[in-house]
Amino acid sequence: MKWSAVIAAAGSGSRLGAQQPKALVELGGRALIVHAVTSMQDAGVSDCIVTAPAGHIAQFQQVFEDAGLRVTLVPGGATRQESVALGLAHVQTPAVLVHDAARCLTPVAMIQRVQQAIESGSRSAIPALPVVDTIKRVSARSTVSETLQRNELRAVQTPQGFLTETLRQAHEFGAQLSASEASAAPDDAALVELMGIDVVVVDGEPEALKITTPFDLVVAQQLYAQRTTSERTN
Ligand code: CTP
Ligand code: MG
Numbered sequence: 001m002k003w004s005a006v007i008a009a010a011g012s013g014s015r016l017g018a019q020q021p022k023a024l025v026e027l028g029g030r031a032l033i034v035h036a037v038t039s040m041q042d043a044g045v046s047d048c049i050v051t052a053p054a055g056h057i058a059q060f061q062q063v064f065e066d067a068g069l070r071v072t073l074v075p076g077g078a079t080r081q082e083s084v085a086l087g088l089a090h091v092q093t094p095a096v097l098v099h100d101a102a103r104c105l106t107p108v109a110m111i112q113r114v115q116q117a118i119e120s121g122s123r124s125a126i127p128a129l130p131v132v133d134t135i136k137r138v139s140a141r142s143t144v145s146e147t148l149q150r151n152e153l154r155a156v157q158t159p160q161g162f163l164t165e166t167l168r169q170a171h172e173f174g175a176q177l178s179a180s181e182a183s184a185a186p187d188d189a190a191l192v193e194l195m196g197i198d199v200v201v202v203d204g205e206p207e208a209l210k211i212t213t214p215f216d217l218v219v220a221q222q223l224y225a226q227r228t229t230s231e232r233t234n
Pocket of ligand 2: 011
């Protein structure tokens with residue numbers, strides 16, 4: 001099956017607080033977006049569509065040129081979902097992965113698990129990890145209102161995989177939701193779920209962590225250093 005990837009990289013990274021868009025922050029001398037595109041290509045994805053902040057297109061172009069990577073660059077939107085929709089318009093393959101540049105260390109084997117689920121007949125598949133902390137619902141007054149059953153909970157990662165047709169339907173459906181209904185669909189798979197289509201869950205990986213805060217960047221730097229050391233010694 002031929003695959004495209006839409007890589008959402010149009011955010012500013014306000015929580016990371018760098019002086020540049022988060023996707024351009026470097027890890028081991030390469031921008032996060034370069035790591036993300038490379039992992040998609042290693043998983044056999046033929047077309048990478050990257051959504052970048054509208055004011056930084058030329059800068060992204062330069063980064064890809066320097067890295068020798070061929071991608072389709074698209075200006076992103078005001079929200080992640082808008083950015084994904086703008087990227088999705090350029091997809092020409094029957095299957096698509098939706099990924100975050102911020103999950104730059106996603107192992108290729110995990111990407112392939114998502115692809116495998118779609119290739120074996122599912123319309124939508126997401127990687128997820130068991131939750132280790134106990135999760136509670138907390139009221140506005142900072143008191144506990146509910147303790148959730150941990151064994152039923154998963155922390156969801158990207159890439160999320162879809163038949164392109166299904167993701168297009170989901171985005172059309174999402175565009176018609178009211179603002180409060182849309183808040184129940186924070187990711188692409190949630191739109192598919194709201195349409196009543198099964199979303200298959202495959203095993204995620206701790207290494208596929210999303211770099212959100214400066215702490216996450218420190219963790220990712222350590223992981224990356226370890227990965228490159230073990231590649232050198234193997
Ligand atoms: N993203 C996007 N378009 C937006 C907002 C976010 O493509 N309008 C992308 C980000 O670039 C990121 C992914 O969606 O790769 C996940 O979002 P997040 O981790 O929240 O990144 P930012 O929005 O950049 O960070 P912050 O929320 O801290 O500003
Ligand atoms: Mg954000």
